[in-house]
Amino acid sequence: MFHLNLGVHDDPTVHLTVLQLLYTYDFPTVIASASTALEILPVALELLFEDCVKACVKFLEAVPWSEEEEKRVLSLIPLLREEESKELLARVSPGEDDFYEEMLHGLIEKAMYSQPNMAFVKVFVAKLLRDFSSRESARRVLERAFxxxxxxxxxxxxxxxxxDFRGDHNETEAIQRLHLHTAMTNGRHLLWLVERMIELKVADLAVKQWSEQAAFTVDLQKAFRDDAWRNIVPGLPAVMLRCTCKLASAVAAGTILSSRQVRMKLVKDWLPVLISCKDNVSPMLPSHKTLYLELEETFLRIISTLPMSDAQVLLQQCLSFSTRNVEDCPHLVTAFNTWFRRASQPPQMENLG
Structure with missing residues (x-):
């Protein structure tokens, strides 16, 4: 068999095909797949057959590639001139350093604001974050969205x-409803973001921020004392408490290692919100009761990690956790037993000397 040894391909039929194209120029008929273009291109480059090179590149620019074909394209790009490889390179190479994170941030935005299949989109984006984001890139994009x-x-x-009551009453009421709906919608987004941050172990800054919301928690308590939210956004208290519970549970479990100051402020600022919800949210649904109990237990566990002076103040605020039957609040009994057991111990500072 006749064999052209051009040093670029072992299959002589490819060389013969390129030689035929020198005479026929029938590129559309011959170059009909990415694999064919990739076989012909190196031979055309070796023979300096510019029109054939352009035809192969043009075809590759326009069609999808398999993963294996993409590897072959990448190996051939260095052999092409800059103007020839520009479009191919643009497909496989990000042009900016933050390209990757901008994509992740865009996906998060779409997950939160896409309609009507928001739940499905959130599940898919959560998978992408798990599979493709480094810990630091996930931290940056999630903190930005948070x-x-x-x-x-x-x-x-x-x-x-x-x-602002200076306007028309109906207009003011409509604006108030809008504020509540906005808070509810973005509160749900916050909960999803908190779950992702905890899952990817990048929630430490979120906990710190959540512990620095004294003014926000006061506004929440004001809102929950008002009856308007009940008919407009009845789920708002639960959403806010779920965010708190997720973060506090991660702190109590040691998943997030927070400073004493952060732990103390987290309980100090959000405990009144929990108490306000218990006092003002009615009727209490079974799911609410479970959430309240979980958050009570979590706060008490965090309190047990604090100095006794801080624990003393916070435990007194937890008396609202008590029930008609003492046996129904073992978490509260345990917390006070722990504090009084520690208080009865002789001072240890003298022994340290």
């Missing part, structure tokens, strides 16, 4: 809690 949504929720509740 900051933005927390700011919206805070501003909405602040405006709801301090309304």
């Amino acid at each position: 900051d933005a949504n927390l700011r919206i929720v805070k501003e909405s509740l602040e405006q709801y809690s301090s309304p």
Whole structure:
């Protein structure tokens, strides 16, 4: 068999095909698949057959590639001139350093604001975050989204809690409803973000921020004392408490290692919100009761990690956890037993000397 040894391909039929194209120029008929273009291209380059090279590149620019074909394209790009490889390179190479994170951030935005299949999109984006984000890139994009949504929720509740009554009553009421709906929508987004941050072990800054919301928690308590939210966003208290419970549970479990100050402020600021919800949210659904109990237990576990002076103050605020039957609140009994057991111990500082 006749064999052209051009040093670029072992299959002589490919060389013969390229030689035929020198005479026929029938590129559309011959170059009909990515694999064919990839076989012909190196031979055309070796023979300096520019028109054939252009035809192969043009075809490769326009069609999808398999993963194996993409590897072959990448190996051939260095052999092409800059203007020839520009479009191929643009497909496989990000042009900016933050390209990767911008994609992840865009996916998170779509997950939160896509309609109507938001739940399905969130599940899929959560998988992408698990599979493709490094810990640091996940941290940056999730913190960015968390900051933005927390700011919206805070501003909405602040405006709801301090309304401007100078306008028409109906207009004011409509604006108030909008503030509550905005807080609820973005509160749900916050909960999803918190879950992702905990899952990827990047929630330490979120916990710190959540512990620094004294003004926000006051606005929440004001809102929950008002009856308007009941018919507009009845799920708002549960969403806010679920965010708190997720973060607090991660702290109590040691998944997030927070400083004493953060742990203390987390309980100090959010405990009144829990108490306000228990006092003002009725009727209490079974799911609410379970959530309240879980958060009570979690707060008490965190309190047990604090210095006794801090625990003393916070435990007194937890008396509202008590029930008609003492046996029904073992978590509260255990917390006070622990504090009094420690209080009865002789001071240890003298022994340290």
